Amino acid sequence: MKEGPIVTVLHDGTRPDAQLMRPVRERAEVRYTAADGFAEALRGADALFVYDFQTTALPGAWPAADRLSWLHVGATGVDTVLFDELVASDVTVTNTRGVFDTPIAEYVLAQILSFAKDLPESQRLQRDHRWCHRESERIAGASVLIVGTGSIGRAIARLLRAVGMRVRGLGRRPRTDDPDFGTVGTDLHAELPDADYVVAVTPLTAHTRNMFDARAFTAFKPHARFINVGRGESVVTDDLVAALRAGALAGAALDVVDPEPLPPGHALWDLPNVHLTPHNSGDFVGWRREIVAAFADNFRKWIDGRPLDNVVDKRLGYVPA
Numbered sequence: 001m002k003e004g005p006i007v008t009v010l011h012d013g014t015r016p017d018a019q020l021m022r023p024v025r026e027r028a029e030v031r032y033t034a035a036d037g038f039a040e041a042l043r044g045a046d047a048l049f050v051y052d053f054q055t056t057a058l059p060g061a062w063p064a065a066d067r068l069s070w071l072h073v074g075a076t077g078v079d080t081v082l083f084d085e086l087v088a089s090d091v092t093v094t095n096t097r098g099v100f101d102t103p104i105a106e107y108v109l110a111q112i113l114s115f116a117k118d119l120p121e122s123q124r125l126q127r128d129h130r131w132c133h134r135e136s137e138r139i140a141g142a143s144v145l146i147v148g149t150g151s152i153g154r155a156i157a158r159l160l161r162a163v164g165m166r167v168r169g170l171g172r173r174p175r176t177d178d179p180d181f182g183t184v185g186t187d188l189h190a191e192l193p194d195a196d197y198v199v200a201v202t203p204l205t206a207h208t209r210n211m212f213d214a215r216a217f218t219a220f221k222p223h224a225r226f227i228n229v230g231r232g233e234s235v236v237t238d239d240l241v242a243a244l245r246a247g248a249l250a251g252a253a254l255d256v257v258d259p260e261p262l263p264p265g266h267a268l269w270d271l272p273n274v275h276l277t278p279h280n281s282g283d284f285v286g287w288r289r290e291i292v293a294a295f296a297d298n299f300r301k302w303i304d305g306r307p308l309d310n311v312v313d314k315r316l317g318y319v320p321a
């Protein structure tokens with residue numbers, strides 16, 4: 001057996017790229033495991049790489065984590081991984097902040113353009129061989145409220161500013177001189193009535209769970225569109241469905257939903273002006289490799305005793321800016 005620490009890698013059946021894991025293998029014993037057999041693989045491990053970020057296996061295996069000092073999540077959101085015992089423990093948690101920033105910003109811009117230029121309707125008309133002249137909306141000058149001012153929210157703000165949209169942020173600390181958002185407010189219900197587009201990019205925490213409920217949707221402009229690239233649980237889905245049906249807002253682009261996956265027959269599938277994607281707004285070709293490369297970079301820091309990147313504040317549930 002190799003000298004040095006033990007690193008357990010929890011995967012969903014597909015292991016991380018072996019070449020990218022080489023720097024880890026060279027300096028540690030690496031144990032790969034799927035959920036089955038996870039507890040045995042966790043016993044005696046010094047570090048855990050959660051490559052399958054949607055795992056539910058962690059709390060059950062936790063009693064076996066007798067040496068763990070570091071847990072790295074191969075995702076931005078850590079909600080699926082955090083639980084009370086982990087929060088209370090001395091285990092340092094890090095995430096993969098950064099990898100998804102630009103891809104998700106591109107996705108948000110694509111959805112805004114799709115609404116403004118009514119591209120889904122053009123495709124429907126084309127399928128029917130109908131030449132039907134229509135006018136479209138401009139996005140330059142339209143206002144956007146970005147709810148969540150972390151690194152993905154910032155990338156969205158920069159991209160939308162670049163195409164001439166008027167951007168504001170909503171976060172925990174009010175300010176008027178933010179380099180990307182300009183103004184950041186803290187009162188969702190006060191900000192919503194001014195927004196043509198509302199983009200939710202929040203981590204899932206006690207504070208954000210169900211924040212978009214019937215009361216919030218009442219504050220939307222009737223022509224506003226809602227885009228969710230954060231977590232489905234920040235929205236009360238039934239309230240969104242009711243608000244869309246009542247015309248309280250004009251459309252929604254949802255990359256995340258609650259429940260997820262969206263069950264067959266759910267009302268959201270067939271609502272007009274709803275764009276659904278299967279939680280893949282950030283998943284550009286090559287994203288898995290970047291996740292592994294980010295872990296290997298942090299591993300080098302960990303093994304050399306240097307400060308880690310992207311340390312999650314476990315009580316907040318995200319990496320503070």
Ligand SMILES: O=CC(=O)O
Binds near residue numbers: 074075076077100
């Ligand atoms: O949803 C995906 C992530 O949190 O990285």
